[in-house]
Amino acid sequence: MTNLNHCQTQDTQDPLRPLRELFTLPEGVIYLDGNSLGALPKATAARVAQAVQAEWGEGLIRSWNTAGWIDLPQRVGDQIAALIGAQPGEVVATDSTSVNLYKVLHAAILIAASAVNTRAGGLKDLKKPRFVLSERSNFPTDLYIAQSLCQQHGLTLKLVEPHEISAALTDEVAVLMLTHVNYRTGAMHNMAALTAQAHAVGTLAVWDLAHSAGAVRVDLTTSQADFAVGCGYKYLNGGPGAPAFVWVHPRHANAFEQPLSGWLGHAAPFAFTPDYQPAPGIARYLCGTPPILSLTALQCGLDVFSAAQALAPNQDVIAALRAKSLALTDLFIALVERRCAGHGLELVTPREHALRGSQVSFALETGGYAVMQALIHRGVIGDFRRGDGDTHRDILRFGFTPLYVGFEDAWHAVEYLKQVLESREWQRPEFNQQQAVT
Numbered sequence: 001m002t003n004l005n006h007c008q009t010q011d012t013q014d015p016l017r018p019l020r021e022l023f024t025l026p027e028g029v030i031y032l033d034g035n036s037l038g039a040l041p042k043a044t045a046a047r048v049a050q051a052v053q054a055e056w057g058e059g060l061i062r063s064w065n066t067a068g069w070i071d072l073p074q075r076v077g078d079q080i081a082a083l084i085g086a087q088p089g090e091v092v093a094t095d096s097t098s099v100n101l102y103k104v105l106h107a108a109i110l111i112a113a114s115a116v117n118t119r120a121g122g123l124k125d126l127k128k129p130r131f132v133l134s135e136r137s138n139f140p141t142d143l144y145i146a147q148s149l150c151q152q153h154g155l156t157l158k159l160v161e162p163h164e165i166s167a168a169l170t171d172e173v174a175v176l177m178l179t180h181v182n183y184r185t186g187a188m189h190n191m192a193a194l195t196a197q198a199h200a201v202g203t204l205a206v207w208d209l210a211h212s213a214g215a216v217r218v219d220l221t222t223s224q225a226d227f228a229v230g231c232g233y234k235y236l237n238g239g240p241g242a243p244a245f246v247w248v249h250p251r252h253a254n255a256f257e258q259p260l261s262g263w264l265g266h267a268a269p270f271a272f273t274p275d276y277q278p279a280p281g282i283a284r285y286l287c288g289t290p291p292i293l294s295l296t297a298l299q300c301g302l303d304v305f306s307a308a309q310a311l312a313p314n315q316d317v318i319a320a321l322r323a324k325s326l327a328l329t330d331l332f333i334a335l336v337e338r339r340c341a342g343h344g345l346e347l348v349t350p351r352e353h354a355l356r357g358s359q360v361s362f363a364l365e366t367g368g369y370a371v372m373q374a375l376i377h378r379g380v381i382g383d384f385r386r387g388d389g390d391t392h393r394d395i396l397r398f399g400f401t402p403l404y405v406g407f408e409d410a411w412h413a414v415e416y417l418k419q420v421l422e423s424r425e426w427q428r429p430e431f432n433q434q435q436a437v438t
């Protein structure tokens with residue numbers, strides 16, 4: 001039976017263990033919230049200070065050319081492309097996930113509409129797509145953005161449970177919009193299979209990779225997805241509010257709309273012409289001036305993946321990270337179910353490896369928020385997501401970033417959780433006061 005000794009041995013034998021040293025992790029903290037905000041890479045502070053002092057302070061405006069600021073969104077995009085099965089030149093780091101989703105969903109809706117018009121060729125009885133299809137427990141910002149676009153385009157947002165998606169995919173769906181790994185449950189969709197099903201009925205597939213990029217294998221090219229967006233501040237460790245990213249399949253390369261037609265997405269921004277001409281390819285998804293300091297910090301987060309590759313030059317680094325993440329989450333699930341039995345925790349994350357991402361979620365009927373607050377007080381940082389009181393229950397989330405979380409961390413986290421539940425210390429008033437950010 002697994003004990004603390006086993007966990008310590010697993011850490012000693014872990015080839016990825018040295019990567020932990022690349023992060024600043026506070027003493028006495030076990031950080032299981034990298035699925036929400038990644039930890040701080042040690043290189044970030046000095047690199048951002050250098051960008052401030054040398055590039056901005058000394059270089060001033062010249063740094064747009066001399067420090068390569070102007071193409072930083074593309075260079076950071078290329079680093080991200082390597083983690084999501086895309087090619088160099090296909091990704092840019094820009095704006096937030098919400099804003100990028102607005103751009104790609106708008107483009108996908110227009111492509112779907114024009115495909116129907118072309119196919120119709122005067123036929124009256126061809127069914128017009130009426131829906132954007134998504135999952136009821138998709139991240140709210142995705143649903144809010146989709147609601148707004150549906151209103152603008154006279155479509156309806158249709159929300160279903162995960163097991164109902166296949167049946168709901170008909171030729172009346174313009175766009176299937178899903179988050180690859182669900183933010184609440186950690187359940188992972190089969191991107192290739194759902195994209196193929198969507199294409200079979202003439203529907204486009206838009207994927208949100210917020211909880212996938214840097215955590216699980218993503219293969220956008222092989223999956224034939226149409227568009228993808230994702231976060232820079234979760235598993236990519238780019239810092240709070242880091243720029244997000246956006247990808248489009250090359251088959252749409254020069255035929256997709258940019259609804260936010262800003263000057264830096266123009267084909268020739270410095271020609272200063274009064275009319276908008278979109279840049280070729282993904283560069284048109286840039287809008288305003290790139291946030292250089294934030295992009296610099298994001299680059300430091302991405303450099304950690306290059307360091308991981310350097311540790312094992314002949315290995316598939318994503319496969320190694322994924323194997324560690326699955327070992328960590330398997331261990332955590334087994335320990336919680338054994339050590340915390342009888343306290344009402346119910347696993348909501350699928351056990352099957354192919355069906356889950358890098359987080360573990362447990363539902364708890366009452367007191368979930370307070371339990372998490374008490375756990376955080378003991379130094380184990382996870383988070384809490386409220387249910388809708390209907391089909392979705394309150395959950396405790398624990399994210400396992402294989403770059404810096406170890407097996408001993410998983411052991412101690414479960415021991416603290418057990419103590420919090422057994423002592424009922426979560427009932428103390430200070431743990432029951434709701435804070436602004438949960």
Ligand SMILES: Cc1ncc(COP(=O)(O)O)c(C=O)c1O
Nearest residue numbers: 096097098099139179183208210
């Ligand atoms: C699936 C998903 N999409 C989008 C977001 C947030 O996007 P933004 O960076 O626009 O706040 C989150 C945040 O947690 C998320 O989980």
